[in-house]
Amino acid sequence: MKIYVPRDSAAKALGSDAVAAAIAAEAEARGLDVIVIRNGTRGMIWLEPLVEIEEGGARRAFGPVSPADVPALLDGTLEGLGKVDYIPFFARQTRLTFARCGLIDPLDLDAYEAHGGLAGLRRAIAMTGQQIVDEVKESGLRGRGGAGFPTGIKWQTVHDAEAEQKYIVCNADEGDSGTFADRMIMEGDPFTLIEGMAIAGLAVGATKGYVYLRSEYPDAIEVMNEAVRIGRARGLLGADVLGSGRAFDMEIRVGAGAYVCGEETSLLNSLEGKRGIVRAKPPLPALEGFLGKPTVVNNVISLATVPVIFEKGAQHYADFGLGRSKGTMPIQIAGNVKHGGLFETAFGMPLGELVNDVAGGTATGRPVKAVQVGGPLGAYMPPSKFDTPFAYEEFDGQGGLIGHAGVVIFDDTADMLQMARFAMEFCAVESCGKCTPCRIGAVRGVETIDRIAEGDGGAKELLVDLCETMKDGSLCALGGFTPYPVMSALENYPDDFATRKEAAE
Amino acid sequence: MSDPTLPETMAEIFARHRGQEGPMLPILHSVMEAFGHIPEGVVPLIAEELNLGRAEVHGVISFYHDFRKEPAGHHLLKICRAEACQAVGANALTERVLSKLGIGWGETTPDGRITVEPVYCLGLCACGPAAMVGNRVIGRADEAKIEEALA
Numbered sequence: 001m002k003i004y005v006p007r008d009s010a011a012k013a014l015g016s017d018a019v020a021a022a023i024a025a026e027a028e029a030r031g032l033d034v035i036v037i038r039n040g041t042r043g044m045i046w047l048e049p050l051v052e053i054e055e056g057g058a059r060r061a062f063g064p065v066s067p068a069d070v071p072a073l074l075d076g077t078l079e080g081l082g083k084v085d086y087i088p089f090f091a092r093q094t095r096l097t098f099a100r101c102g103l104i105d106p107l108d109l110d111a112y113e114a115h116g117g118l119a120g121l122r123r124a125i126a127m128t129g130q131q132i133v134d135e136v137k138e139s140g141l142r143g144r145g146g147a148g149f150p151t152g153i154k155w156q157t158v159h160d161a162e163a164e165q166k167y168i169v170c171n172a173d174e175g176d177s178g179t180f181a182d183r184m185i186m187e188g189d190p191f192t193l194i195e196g197m198a199i200a201g202l203a204v205g206a207t208k209g210y211v212y213l214r215s216e217y218p219d220a221i222e223v224m225n226e227a228v229r230i231g232r233a234r235g236l237l238g239a240d241v242l243g244s245g246r247a248f249d250m251e252i253r254v255g256a257g258a259y260v261c262g263e264e265t266s267l268l269n270s271l272e273g274k275r276g277i278v279r280a281k282p283p284l285p286a287l288e289g290f291l292g293k294p295t296v297v298n299n300v301i302s303l304a305t306v307p308v309i310f311e312k313g314a315q316h317y318a319d320f321g322l323g324r325s326k327g328t329m330p331i332q333i334a335g336n337v338k339h340g341g342l343f344e345t346a347f348g349m350p351l352g353e354l355v356n357d358v359a360g361g362t363a364t365g366r367p368v369k370a371v372q373v374g375g376p377l378g379a380y381m382p383p384s385k386f387d388t389p390f391a392y393e394e395f396d397g398q399g400g401l402i403g404h405a406g407v408v409i410f411d412d413t414a415d416m417l418q419m420a421r422f423a424m425e426f427c428a429v430e431s432c433g434k435c436t437p438c439r440i441g442a443v444r445g446v447e448t449i450d451r452i453a454e455g456d457g458g459a460k461e462l463l464v465d466l467c468e469t470m471k472d473g474s475l476c477a478l479g480g481f482t483p484y485p486v487m488s489a490l491e492n493y494p495d496d497f498a499t500r501k502e503a504a505e
Numbered sequence: 506m507s508d509p510t511l512p513e514t515m516a517e518i519f520a521r522h523r524g525q526e527g528p529m530l531p532i533l534h535s536v537m538e539a540f541g542h543i544p545e546g547v548v549p550l551i552a553e554e555l556n557l558g559r560a561e562v563h564g565v566i567s568f569y570h571d572f573r574k575e576p577a578g579h580h581l582l583k584i585c586r587a588e589a590c591q592a593v594g595a596n597a598l599t600e601r602v603l604s605k606l607g608i609g610w611g612e613t614t615p616d617g618r619i620t621v622e623p624v625y626c627l628g629l630c631a632c633g634p635a636a637m638v639g640n641r642v643i644g645r646a647d648e649a650k651i652e653e654a655l656a
Contacts, residue, residue, distance in 0.1 A: 013629050013644030045631035177587030180628035208526075215534075215571055216627050218640040251525075254534055257570035259625055273529025273555070275568040291526060333631065335592035340631030363593065372588055376625075408589045408630065419588070426587075426625065432568075 001034050003027075004052040004059070006102065008041035008187050009219040010180070015066065016049035022067035023051075026074055034074075040188020042084055042102035043342030052084065059083065089339055089358060094320060096312075096328050097305045098181075098344050101188035107226055109234055112191045118242070120310030124199045125244040132203035133159050136306065138314035140326030144181075145171055145262075145299030146374065146403040146477070148325075148392045151306075154296060157286035158204040161294035166206035168197050169271065169290055169297045172213040172220070173255050173262040176375025178406030181330040182300035184342055186213070186220040189304070190227035191236070194250065196303035198241055199310060200296055201248035209250035210290070211300075212267050215257055224252045259430040263476045264297040266432055277432045278476045299404070301330060322348030325391035333359045335372075335408035345390075352386025355409060366411035370419075370493070374403025376426055377481035379488035380416065399488060401481070416493035421449040423485040427478060438479025441470040445486065452497055460497065463490065508546070514539050515550045529555060529565055533572055541576045578613040578620035580655050583637045584646070586623040589630035598634050601648060619655060 005011075005020040020036055027034035042050060042061075050063035051073065061081040062073060072078040084090055084102075095101075104111040112118070124132050137152030158166060170193065174182040186193060197209045213221055228250060231237040239247045253271060255261050261270045265279035268290050289295025305327070309317045318326045325347035331354060333340050338360035355361065355371055362368055370380040379400035381388070388398045395402045410419075424445030431438045445466055451459040467483035474480040490497055508514075518535045522528040532551060536543055543566050552559045566572045584599050603621060606614055613620040629635035632644035638654040 009627075009642050010629050010632055010644060013635065013642040014632055048632070174628060175626055177626045178589040178630045179626075180630055183628040216624060216637075219642070253527075253530065256530060256533070256572060257624075258568065270530065271527050273527040273565065275564055277568075335589040335630065335633070337631065376588060406589075406630065408592055410592045414592065419591075422588070422591070430625070 001032065002037055002054040003034055004037050004039045004054065005049060006041045007038035007106070007219070007223075008048075008184060009217070010045050010184075011041050011048040011050070012219065014045075014048045014064065018067045019049045019051065019065050019070065022070040023073070026070050030074065032074065037105050039104060040101045040106050041184060042090065043098065043184065044087065044089055044339070045341040046339050047081065047087075050081075050084075061087070089341070089343065092358065093344050094328050094346050095344050096308045096317065096320075097192075097301060098185065098189070098330055098342065099308065100192065101185055104189070106188050106190055106223055107230060109191060109230055109236070112189070116311050117191055117307070118195060118236070120307035121195045121198055121236075121242060123310045124202050125242060125246070129159055129203050129205060132199065135310065135314045136203070139309045139317040140321070140324070141302060141305060141309065141317070142325070142392065143299055144301035144305070144329070144404065146176075146401070148402075151298060151302050154286055154298070155200065155203050157284065158206070158294045158296050161287055163294050165208070165291075165293050166204055167290045167293055167295040168200045168204070168206045168209035168250075168303075169268065169295055170197060170209065170211040170300055170303055171262065171264060171267055171297055172211050172217075172300045173267060174217075174300070174404065175214060175259040175262045176377070176404050176406055178334040178372065178408035179332050179375055179404045180334075180406075181332050181342060181404070183217050183220050185300060185304050186217070187223050190224050191231065192307050193224075193300060193304045194227060194231050194236065196306035197250055198236065198248045199306050200298070200303060202241075202244075202246060204294070204296055206296065207247045207249070209248065210271060211250065211252045212255060212261070212271055213252055214255040221252060221254055228252060258432075259426075260432045260476075260478055263478065266476070267297065268295070275432070277434045280475060301404075320346035322346070322389055322391045322394070324393060329390065329402070329405050331390065331405045331407060333407045333409070336362045336364055336411050337409045338363050347391040348389045350386065351381060351388050351390060351407075352383070354390065354407060355386065359407075359409065362409060362411040364411050364413075366413065368409055369412040369414050370410045370416060370489075372408040372410070372419075372485065373406070374401045374484075375406050376423060377401075377477055377484055378403050378406070379484045380419065380492060381488070382492040384492075399484070401484065416489040416496040417449065417453055420486045420489040421446060421453075423482055423489075424449060427482040431478060435473070435475040435479060437470045437473035438475070438482075441466055441474075441479060442482060445470075445482070449486075457498070460490065508540070508544060511544060511546050512550065515547060519554050529562075533566065533569075537572065542573045545574070578617050580619045580638055582619055582621045582651065582655065583624040583627075584621065585625070585627050585629070585633065585635040587626040587630075589626075590633035590635055593633045595634040598646065598648070602651060605648070
């Protein structure tokens with residue numbers, strides 16, 4: 001009998017290590033032949049620790065399981081959830097990027113291969129660099145880090161650049177609140193990221209890759225380092241990738257707690273060992289990136305999606321989605337939510353369906369007041385905008401952005417003036433200091449919102465003006481997008497910015 | 506005040522990172538691991554090893570939240586301040602924890618046992634409020650769970 005207990009850090013945070021230990025101890029005491037496998041998470045965080053028992057080729061799920069439930073679990077008397085695939089939250093998904101996450105031991109390369117892994121890389125090895133780039137272009141894949149830039153076009157630029165050395169840099173500095181897809185795939189299916197980076201290396205002629213992984217993710221760092229070690233030992237990485245005669249190797253680099261390093265140019269500076277200060281563009285990193293060499297900088301999910309595109313074909317991937325948002329998006333549903341977790345689906349599902357139907361509304365059972373989509377730099381969407389389809393252009397049209405697809409739900413106790421203030425405060429703490437609108441604007445923003453809170457209604461006009469300056473004058477998205485949460489809070493929740501003054505009068 | 510083993514430890518750290526491209530952050534992480542903070546005395550040594558000015562090394566150290574100048578308390582407790590955790594009461598939890606310990610953000614209890622720092626997202630956004638003690642993560646954190654982790 002095999003028993004799966006996730007090692008994902010969300011599962012660990014809810015006690016999965018203790019459950020795994022209790023299962024091993026109880027099985028030994030009973031003399032049962034049990035193999036405990038530490039898999040990734042299936043992404044249904046409200047059911048974690050979610051334990052699966054595999055017997056006779058079928059897996060049955062139980063959750064949330066506590067150590068006290070273990071005797072009943074092994075007796076067969078614990079009430080279960082049935083097969084994971086039939087749980088509605090799971091059954092409604094289209095899992096392409098996350099197909100293996102939670103299914104296998106993340107460090108078992110044979111299991112990875114048995115579930116479709118390495119097929120994409122083998123196909124890519126037989127192609128020319130240009131053919132690989134064309135395949136990515138055809139898939140319609142756009143950067144999943146937030147900006148949504150077509151991945152194939154970025155690769156083309158690096159492919160066409162002449163240089164002795166080129167690099168693949170994976171942006172794993174997933175600092176946006178409400179996002180955890182990068183963490184989940186690195187902890188749950190690390191070889192898919194490695195495979196994607198190797199394909200990128202073959203495409204553009206890069207022999208070296210780096211994953212810049214934030215220090216706040218110690219579990220992901222551990223799994224990725226181990227996966228790279230195994231990849232080298234098994235010939236997936238090194239001088240002769242899967243016997244192709246072509247080289248690609250990679251290293252995991254750990255960040256140091258600076259949010260701004262999620263911005264690609266500041267990430268490159270940090271990787272080079274400098275202060276994580278934003279660089280002006282041009283030159284594009286594709287031409288002058290890491291150490292001044294042509295560099296592909298892609299988000300974890302962009303790179304981790306490449307293997308399935310090559311395994312199933314670009315057209316298969318492009319057939320999902322809406323308009324120019326092709327394929328699937330791993331949406332992370334978080335905050336005050338009943339059924340939170342990772343929900344991978346084709347682009348186009350209306351926001352309200354995600355929030356109310358898929359996620360079941362708030363955990364507190366109170367009405368939803370606001371949903372912040374796209375991290376700390378994303379807009380607060382009120383329920384009146386819930387018919388907006390989840391896709392790049394559609395959100396843009398509503399004054400929002402999907403970013404890295406984090407969806408954070410707030411109930412009606414949320415104070416949107418305080419949330420706007422927090423956005424400015426966060427920008428002030430994390431600003432790299434290079435450009436004035438961000439460095440000083442964020443500090444003035446906090447002060448201006450405090451004036452509004454104290455009843456100075458005239459300061460609202462000043463805040464709008466400040467937001468416009470930050471939006472137009474900042475070098476990167478930190479200063480440039482902080483106005484999104486601030487302005488959306490001000491526009492969609494005017495009562496939160498007015499009541500105190502009225503109450504005072 | 507200065508640690509007599511410092512030059513020797515640093516020589517070992519430098520040897521480990523020679524050949525890496527952009528070795529500054531890996532070196533600083535190794536220093537954190539060895540000393541629990543970045544002792545002032547390492548700055549000239551790193552400057553010499555990497556052929557940089559001392560000011561440049563100092564500039565890098567001071568830019569990043571992780572590189573502390575003073576050792577933290579025996580336990581380093583990080584509580585998430587980001588939006589998803591705020592949506593489930595992180596601010597109230599923080600207030601209770603800090604007032605019980607009698608310290609503010611970034612401070613250490615007088616007995617040197619606990620340092621509390623803010624963190625902006627641990628990727629545990631569907632099971633907040635989130636906290637971390639050392640490398641141990643805590644989901645749906647409350648005072649009891651935090652106390653248990655600090656025990």
